[in-house]
Structure formats: structure tokens, C-alpha cells
Amino acid sequence: MISGPANAASRKAILALAESPRLDTLVRKHGMRLGAARFVAGESLDQLVPVLRRLNEQGLLTNTTLLGEHVHTPDESRAVVRAYREILDRIAAESLKTNVALKLTHLGLDLDEQLAYENVSTLIEHAARLGNFVRMDMEESRWVDATLRIYQRLREAGHENTGTVLQSYLYRTEADLESMLDLKPNLRFVKGAYLEPPDMAYPDKADVDAAYARLVERSLRDGGFTAIATHDEQLIDHAIAFAEREGIPRERFQFQMLYGVRPQLQLDLVKRGFAVLVATPFGPDWYRYLMRRLAERPANTFFFLKNLVRG
Numbered sequence: 232m233i234s235g236p237a238n239a240a241s242r243k244a245i246l247a248l249a250e251s252p253r254l255d256t257l258v259r260k261h262g263m264r265l266g267a268a269r270f271v272a273g274e275s276l277d278q279l280v281p282v283l284r285r286l287n288e289q290g291l292l293t294n295t296t297l298l299g300e301h302v303h304t305p306d307e308s309r310a311v312v313r314a315y316r317e318i319l320d321r322i323a324a325e326s327l328k329t330n331v332a333l334k335l336t337h338l339g340l341d342l343d344e345q346l347a348y349e350n351v352s353t354l355i356e357h358a359a360r361l362g363n364f365v366r367m368d369m370e371e372s373r374w375v376d377a378t379l380r381i382y383q384r385l386r387e388a389g390h391e392n393t394g395t396v397l398q399s400y401l402y403r404t405e406a407d408l409e410s411m412l413d414l415k416p417n418l419r420f421v422k423g424a425y426l427e428p429p430d431m432a433y434p435d436k437a438d439v440d441a442a443y444a445r446l447v448e449r450s451l452r453d454g455g456f457t458a459i460a461t462h463d464e465q466l467i468d469h470a471i472a473f474a475e476r477e478g479i480p481r482e483r484f485q486f487q488m489l490y491g492v493r494p495q496l497q498l499d500l501v502k503r504g505f506a507v508l509v510a511t512p513f514g515p516d517w518y519r520y521l522m523r524r525l526a527e528r529p530a531n532t533f534f535f536l537k538n539l540v541r542g
């Protein structure tokens with residue numbers, strides 16, 4: 232989330248470019264070399280593992296995501312399930328402190344909700360056998376109902392090693408949180424990364440931030456586990472002060488940030504004794520992910536374009 236009309240316009244333009252297949256082809260050809268590597272930990276599992284190990288050695292927890300979204304056939308979604316099984320096996324074999332965060336559209340949500348449910352259940356069961364955890368990211372607002380339904384079904388089926396995400400920019404989110412509290416949910420809170428219309432989401436950053444603080448307070452006080460996923464130092468300080476005032480034990484929350492964003496802040500929080508997880512995605516399909524990171528901070532785009540022009 233960024234503020235000001237100029238920034239809002241840049242964000243909109245960059246997010247629109249995220250849907251351009253021509254730019255995807257161009258950027259993908261050179262992008263890793265020119266700057267995407269700042270945000271993406273390689274294109275293969277072999278490139279990912281040493282990055283995760285280095286982060287773990289610095290005292291940081293990690294998660295990983297095989298980048299990609301929106302598959303076209305059930306078979307494609309099952310190939311993604313196989314890839315995630317391999318990732319979970321590799322994490323176990325390498326004894327990494329890494330869990331998995333995935334997108335339900337990558338597991339077929341826009342083909343069939345039941346297919347996505349079965350695919351994610353398979354992975355959660357596999358993760359449970361390995362003592363691991365799977366979080367379902369939150370995507371565009373049209374997927375919120377289905378994602379929350381799937382989370383509820385999984386919990387009712389007895390799966391404890393799973394969590395999901397709530398976005399503070401959506402007007403609906405505070406009511407969603409209230410309706411989930413009985414489950415003692417494991418929730419990651421984010422501001423929200425997609426382009427949403429003003430009838431769904433707060434257009435002003437100040438409102439998004441205020442909602443974020445309220446959501447985190449509510450979850451810390453009455454929820455299950457709270458993952459505070461932001462690089463916003465004011466909101467991080469607010470959460471720490473609230474947790475201390477209310478006597479919330481540190482095992483009940485953690486901070487989460489993105490690979491390549493505010494690395495010093497990540498380490499400073501570890502030094503202060505807080506759990507910090509670095510979301511560390513990988514895979515050849517990194518174009519849309521990169522565009523969302525550029526949209527969050529247009530200065531990143533200038534850096535990237537400068538490198539592109541220099542070749």
C-alpha cells in the first residue's frame with residue numbers, strides 16, 4: 232500500500248502491466264539478472280535451498296512459495312501438488328526451518344472449489360506427516376469467500392497445521408475476523424496487494440493502516456496465532472507495545488516480511504527476541520509477483536527499469 236494520488240496512479244499502472252503477456256516475455260528473459268533476484272530466491276529448488284539455509288542461519292524463519300497462479304486444467308493443478316510435495320520433502324531432508332505458503336488458484340480454485348480443496352488437503356496431510364505447516368495466501372477479493380470456506384472446512388476436518396490470510400484494505404475483513412475467532416485461527420495479516428475497487432477496499436492508506444492496527448489487536452487478544460506481515464515500522468511498534476501491555480506471550484505471534492524487503496529490520500527484530508519469518512518465493516513464473524512488489528514501491532520500478540535500459 233502506498234499513499235498519494237501520484238503513487239496510487241503508478242500502483243494502478245504497474246498492476247495493470249502485471250497482466251501483460253508481452254511484457255512478461257520480455258522481462259522474464261532478462262529480469263532475474265536485472266533485479267528480480269532481489270525479491271525471488273531463484274528459479275529452481277536447488278537455487279532456493281542455500282538461500283533458505285542462509286536466512287535460517289541468521290535466526291530467521293522462512294516460508295516458500297512456488298510462484299504461479301491460475302492453472303488451466305485439473306491435471307496442471309495436480310502437477311503443482313506434486314511440485315509442492317517435492318518441496319516439502321526437500322525441506323524435511325535439508326532440516327530447514329521453512330513452511331509453505333501457496334495460492335489456491337495455483338491449485339485450481341478458479342476451475343473448481345472442490346478440486347482446490349482436495350489438492351490443498353492432500354498437501355496439508357503430507358505436511359502434517361513431516362511436522363510442517365501450509366498457509367493459504369489471500370488473492371483478489373473475488374476469491375475471499377472460497378478461501379475462507381476452504382479454511383473452515385479444513386479446520387472442521389481436523390487439520391490444525393494450516394492457516395490463511397486477511398487483508399486490512401477490504402471493508403469486510405473485520406467482520407470476517409469476528410466470524411473466525413471461535414476457530415482460534417492461525418492468521419497472517421497484510422494490507423493487501425491487489426487492485427480493488429473503492430466499493431470493496433479503502434482507497435486511503437490511513438484507513439488501511441488504522442484497520443490493520445485494529446485487526447492485529449483483535450487477533451492478538453482473542454485469536455489463535457497472529458502473523459503480523461508488514462514492513463511498516465509504526466504498525467510493528469504498535470503491535471509490540473500492544474502485546475506487551477496485554478501480556479500476550481511471544482509464542483502467540485510472529486512478524487513476517489518479504490525476501491529482499493527491509494532485511495536489516497528483520498534482523499533487528501530477531502535481535503530483540505521476536506520470531507521473524509521471511510517469505511522467500513522461487514520458481515520460473517515470477518513475473519506477476521515481481522510486478523506486485525514494484526507496485527508497492529514505485530522507486531523499485533525505477534531501479535529495475537534503469538537496469539533494463541543499461542542491459
Ligand SMILES: Cc1cc2nc3c(=O)[nH]c(=O)nc-3n(C[C@H](O)[C@H](O)[C@H](O)COP(=O)(O)OP(=O)(O)OC[C@H]3O[C@@H](n4cnc5c(N)ncnc54)[C@H](O)[C@@H]3O)c2cc1C
Pocket residue numbers: 232233367368369370396398421422423424425460461462463464487488489492493510523524525527528531
Ligand atoms: C509475508 C508477507 C505475506 C504477504 N501475503 C499477502 C497475501 O497473501 N495477500 C496479499 O494481498 N498481500 C500479501 N502481502 C503483501 C501486502 O499486502 C502488502 O502489499 C505489502 O506487504 C506492502 O505493504 P506493507 O504492509 O509493507 O506496508 P507499506 O505501507 O506498503 O510499506 C511500509 C514500508 O515498507 C517498505 N516496503 C513495503 N513494500 C516494499 C517493497 N515492495 N519494496 C521495498 N520496500 C517496501 C517501505 O519502506 C514502506 O515505506 C504479503 C506481505 C508479506 C510481508
